[in-house]
Amino acid sequence: QVQLVESGGASVQAGGSLRLPCAASGDTTSGNKCMGWLRQTPGKRREWVALFYLSSGMDVYAESVRGRFTVSWDNANKAMYLQMGGLKPEDSAEYTCAAGVHCGSWSVTGRGTQVTVS
Numbered sequence: 455q456v457q458l459v460e461s462g463g464a465s466v467q468a469g470g471s472l473r474l475p476c477a478a479s480g481d482t483t484s485g486n487k488c489m490g491w492l493r494q495t496p497g498k499r500r501e502w503v504a505l506f507y508l509s510s511g512m513d514v515y516a517e518s519v520r521g522r523f524t525v526s527w528d529n530a531n532k533a534m535y536l537q538m539g540g541l542k543p544e545d546s547a548e549y550t551c552a553a554g555v556h557c558g559s560w561s562v563t564g565r566g567t568q569v570t571v572s
Contacts, residue, residue: 456480456562458551463567470541474567476534476551488557491525491536493547493569500550504536505557514557519545541571 462474474491487508494500504525505514513525522540527533534551548568552560 456486456553458553458562458564460549460551460564460567463569465570466541468542468571471539472569474536474549476564478532485555486553488554489527489534490552490557492550492552495547506534543571545569546571
C-alpha cells in the first residue's frame with residue numbers, strides 16, 4: 455500500500471515561490487501510473503493542478519498554473535515535488551498529492567498541506 459505525505463505548505467506573499475515535497479512510501483510503482491497535485495479551497499471542488507506520468511515522464515498542467523508551476527518526480531528518493539512560482543492569492547488552497555492507475559482516478563491521496571498567498 456502506497457502512502458503519501460506532503461509538506462512545505464506556508465504563508466507567502468504574492469509573487470513569491472514555494473516548493474512542496476510529497477514523500478511516497480511503499481510500492482509506489484505497483485499499479486500506479488500517474489502522480490498528481492490537487493488543491494481545494496473551502497466551498498469549492500477539488501481541482502487538479504499538475505499531473506506526472508511515471509512511465510513517460512510527461513507532465514501536464516492546469517491552465518491556471520501553466521508556466522508558473524512545475525511538477526517533478528525523483529525516482530531514487532520516491533518523492534514528487536511541486537515548484538510554485540509567481541504565486542497569486544487565488545493559489546491559496548490545501549494542496550494534496552495523489553497517485554493512481556489513471557490520472558484522475560486516484561487510489562491514494564495524502565492529508566494535504568496548506569498554502570496561503572497574500
